[in-house]
Amino acid sequence: MPGDQRDHIDFRQSTLNGPAQGQGIQFNDYRTIVERVAEPDHARLGVKALRIRDYPTAVRHLGRAIEHDPERAANHYYLSLANLGGVHPCVLKVDTARLSLEHLNRALTALPSCTYARVTYLLIHDSLASRYGNGRKTLSQAEKQLVRQAGKRHAQEITTHVPAPDNAWWRALSTLVPDAHEGRRR
Structure with a gap:
């Protein structure tokens, strides 16, 4: 695949997904791992x-x-x-x-x-x-x-x-x- 396409990885059902909704690991545009912490409701x-x-x-x-x-x-x-x-x-x-x-x-x-x-x-x-x-x-x-x-x-x-x-x-x-x-x- 060409390099301009982003990988889509769904972590919702994985053990990497944290206890807060929306928490997990994502890839940014530079292909480095970033953790996204959800704001509490x-x-x-x-x-x-x-x-x-x-x-x-x-x-x-x-x-x-x-x-x-x-x-x-x-x-x-x-x-x-x-x-x-x-x-x-x-x-x-x-x-x-x-x-x-x-x-x-x-x-x-x-x-x-x-x-x-x-x-x-x-x-x-x-x-x-x-x-x-x-x-x-x-x-x-x-x-x-x-x-x-x-x-x-x-x-x-x-x-x-x-x-x-x-x-x-x-x-x-x-x-x-x-x-x-x-x-x-x-």
């Missing part, structure tokens, strides 16, 4: 840390995930939850709550139909308003429908990581999750 690691309530680790990994993919709505949504640190939004410094709202805005900019990010935004915003006696007591039927569209899985996440049982949005979300009060105590 920061979004996945951040969500795992969030699920076990390791909020500082979740913030670190999700921040890195956003550096690599700033347009992914889910990364901004999960980072907003991690920034809250499992604390009622009223207890947080205003800057921390605003940072969470900013990431939710970015999620909604990237994916306007992201109902769970919208509901989380409204919950945090309303919780901050309740600091000054302006919080909502009830939701309209359209707002309750928006909460149902967020889905059970996201309702579980939101009620777990944004503990605000005094909030109308939180109470509506908790109707989708039978053990919402149990999730707060874990």
Whole structure:
């Protein structure tokens, strides 16, 4: 064969392939062996840390995930939850709550139909308003429908990581999750 063609060697099934996906040995254009190390999946690691309530680790990994993919709505949504640190939004410094709202805005900019990010935004915003006696007591039927569209899985996440049982949005979300009060105590 002519010298301008590259050898293609598939190492995916070999023992040379390392434990991380995409890791292995490749040949560069000069026919020398180079090792390619895969970047860790920061979004996945951040969500795992969030699920076990390791909020500082979740913030670190999700921040890195956003550096690599700033347009992914889910990364901004999960980072907003991690920034809250499992604390009622009223207890947080205003800057921390605003940072969470900013990431939710970015999620909604990237994916306007992201109902769970919208509901989380409204919950945090309303919780901050309740600091000054302006919080909502009830939701309209359209707002309750928006909460149902967020889905059970996201309702579980939101009620777990944004503990605000005094909030109308939180109470509506908790109707989708039978053990919402149990999730707060874990």
